[in-house]
Amino acid sequence: MSFFRHEQALVETDDIGEGTRVWAFTHVMSGAKVGRDCNIGEHCFIEKGAVLGDGVTIKNHVAVWAGVTVEDGAFIGPHASLTNDLRPRSRHAGWTLRETRIGQGVTIGANATLLCGIEIGPFAFVGAGAVVTASVPAHTLVYGNPARPRGFVCRCAEPIAFRNNIAVCAGCNRRYHTDGQGQIHEDHHAE
Amino acid sequence: MSFFRHEQALVETDDIGEGTRVWAFTHVMSGAKVGRDCNIGEHCFIEKGAVLGDGVTIKNHVAVWAGVTVEDGAFIGPHASLTNDLRPRSRHAGWTLRETRIGQGVTIGANATLLCGIEIGPFAFVGAGAVVTASVPAHTLVYGNPARPRGFVCRCAEPIAFRNNIAVCAGCNRRYHTDGQGQIHEDHHAE
Amino acid sequence: MSFFRHEQALVETDDIGEGTRVWAFTHVMSGAKVGRDCNIGEHCFIEKGAVLGDGVTIKNHVAVWAGVTVEDGAFIGPHASLTNDLRPRSRHAGWTLRETRIGQGVTIGANATLLCGIEIGPFAFVGAGAVVTASVPAHTLVYGNPARPRGFVCRCAEPIAFRNNIAVCAGCNRRYHTDGQGQIHEDHHAE
Numbered sequence: 001m002s003f004f005r006h007e008q009a010l011v012e013t014d015d016i017g018e019g020t021r022v023w024a025f026t027h028v029m030s031g032a033k034v035g036r037d038c039n040i041g042e043h044c045f046i047e048k049g050a051v052l053g054d055g056v057t058i059k060n061h062v063a064v065w066a067g068v069t070v071e072d073g074a075f076i077g078p079h080a081s082l083t084n085d086l087r088p089r090s091r092h093a094g095w096t097l098r099e100t101r102i103g104q105g106v107t108i109g110a111n112a113t114l115l116c117g118i119e120i121g122p123f124a125f126v127g128a129g130a131v132v133t134a135s136v137p138a139h140t141l142v143y144g145n146p147a148r149p150r151g152f153v154c155r156c157a158e159p160i161a162f163r164n165n166i167a168v169c170a171g172c173n174r175r176y177h178t179d180g181q182g183q184i185h186e187d188h189h190a191e
Numbered sequence: 192m193s194f195f196r197h198e199q200a201l202v203e204t205d206d207i208g209e210g211t212r213v214w215a216f217t218h219v220m221s222g223a224k225v226g227r228d229c230n231i232g233e234h235c236f237i238e239k240g241a242v243l244g245d246g247v248t249i250k251n252h253v254a255v256w257a258g259v260t261v262e263d264g265a266f267i268g269p270h271a272s273l274t275n276d277l278r279p280r281s282r283h284a285g286w287t288l289r290e291t292r293i294g295q296g297v298t299i300g301a302n303a304t305l306l307c308g309i310e311i312g313p314f315a316f317v318g319a320g321a322v323v324t325a326s327v328p329a330h331t332l333v334y335g336n337p338a339r340p341r342g343f344v345c346r347c348a349e350p351i352a353f354r355n356n357i358a359v360c361a362g363c364n365r366r367y368h369t370d371g372q373g374q375i376h377e378d379h380h381a382e
Numbered sequence: 383m384s385f386f387r388h389e390q391a392l393v394e395t396d397d398i399g400e401g402t403r404v405w406a407f408t409h410v411m412s413g414a415k416v417g418r419d420c421n422i423g424e425h426c427f428i429e430k431g432a433v434l435g436d437g438v439t440i441k442n443h444v445a446v447w448a449g450v451t452v453e454d455g456a457f458i459g460p461h462a463s464l465t466n467d468l469r470p471r472s473r474h475a476g477w478t479l480r481e482t483r484i485g486q487g488v489t490i491g492a493n494a495t496l497l498c499g500i501e502i503g504p505f506a507f508v509g510a511g512a513v514v515t516a517s518v519p520a521h522t523l524v525y526g527n528p529a530r531p532r533g534f535v536c537r538c539a540e541p542i543a544f545r546n547n548i549a550v551c552a553g554c555n556r557r558y559h560t561d562g563q564g565q566i567h568e569d570h571h572a573e
Contacts, residue, residue, distance in 0.1 A: 201406060274459070274491075281437055281487070322493075336526060
């Protein structure tokens with residue numbers, strides 16, 4: 001067994017990567033898929049059908065349901081609340097699962113709520129306590145209830161501001177440009 | 192024992208109905224009352240003095256306190272936060288318990304917060320992340336912080352709209368009318 | 383051992399005061415500091431580096447992180463979400479811990495969210511579901527997302543209103559005055 005399981009954790013899946021750690025009072029179900037080098041805090045629940053990439057951090061008190069995909073390097077803050085049913089009723093056998101995709105390197109802030117059927121773009125940042133009712137583009141900061149776009153963030157999470165379609169992060173010097181569709185791209189050739 | 196208890200659950204009440212399931216790391220106290228065919232997810236707490244009807248679904252990370260009654264067929268979403276004290280202070284021996292009634296077939300969305308001393312009417316729908324500070328009438332949709340009425344929902348959870356005091360659900364064809372006091376009634380005689 | 387530990391709790395610290403109770407599925411780490419006569423509910427996590435004073439109540443589903451200090455007699459409601467990193471990203475080794483101080487006798491309402499690097503003044507009251515993004519002065523009531531000042535509360539949690547810089551609590555007769563800087567002081571010499 002190349003991953004760490006706290007003795008008070010339940011881990012029933014075999015599909016769990018090397019270096020991953022699962023802490024106390026957390027349950028990873030059979031049928032869940034978990035990548036390498038993840039850190040899954042206490043009091044979490046990873047349901048059958050949930051998918052975590054590599055290097056994902058799940059803080060305490062989070063449930064990742066069937067239909068939720070968390071891509072490499074994403075961070076899910078404590079008490080963040082994910083969903084997979086837009087109109088839940090008790091004992092509704094015919095409910096429709098709606099998927100959620102949390103992109104590479106995303107941050108979901110503490111106690112944020114995400115409706116389902118949405119996609120959080122790479123390196124987006126959902127502020128603490130936000131209620132997210134729609135998809136969020138890459139590198140976009142959202143917060144509030146309902147969450148609204150409020151700015152942009154670097155891969156390193158510092159805020160960035162665009163002028164003439166160009167932004168340079170004051171924290172780490174990464175450079176970005178926006179294309180004709182308003183999409184944000186990191187300039188990997190920056191010196 | 193006619194109910195299911197995960198081996199990592201603590202169930203101390205005898206007042207628990209047939210077919211009910213209680214999942215891992217959940218504690219149902221002595222003195223709690225739980226009906227039949229309920230499904231109580233992981234990391235939940237059902238306190239002495241809490242009452243759950245039949246067919247209730249409690250998703251993960253929910254605490255149901257003394258003074259909270261959850262009627263038949265209600266759904267409490269993950270991380271929904273219930274209360275029973277309007278002005279809590281630590282070590283305040285003389286606090287006043289205020290009751291909350293969650294009516295038949297209600298949905299409480301993920302991570303919603305309910306102040307106490309209120310009643311959520313039958314088949315009402317509290318949106319995810321809502322902060323509910325007042326009672327909610329039957330079949331009413333509320334969301335936001337603070338939660339405000341935003342529309343109406345069918346027993347099946349689809350939105351319905353009234354015209355000339357009549358609504359027909361596009362999803363399931365159930366029919367409703369409003370009376371002179373603006374109360375919503377389902378027409379059970381509809382063919 | 384002069385404190386109470388539920389048999390399903392994990393308590394690894396020795397720095398825990400007499401009369402404190404720790405309930406099921408809660409983990410108090412080595413290196414956490416917990417005072418006397420505290421009550422720590424179920425499904426909680428008290429991290430190494432967290433500090434709780436005497437007579438603190440922590441309700442269910444709360445995580446108190448390194449860098450968070452909870453002073454004597456404070457109440458942290460269920461699902462309240464604390465933080466210690468303003469810009470979390472997964473696997474960010476060089477992150478900056480920001481401290482939070484929750485003052486004497488404070489109430490943090492159910493499911494409230496606190497950003498870090500802030501101070502909640504003595505006897506302040508954070509309403510249920512609030513998202514607190516800035517420090518809160520003593521005896522001040524805040525709620526909403528973002529949380530804004532909405533009034534004042536007595537030590538006993540009843541609302542108080544100032545007239546000519548003087549307030550008397552209708553609930554308990556405690557008296558307060560505001561000084562030239564708008565700070566609230568309790569008049570301990572009141573007869």
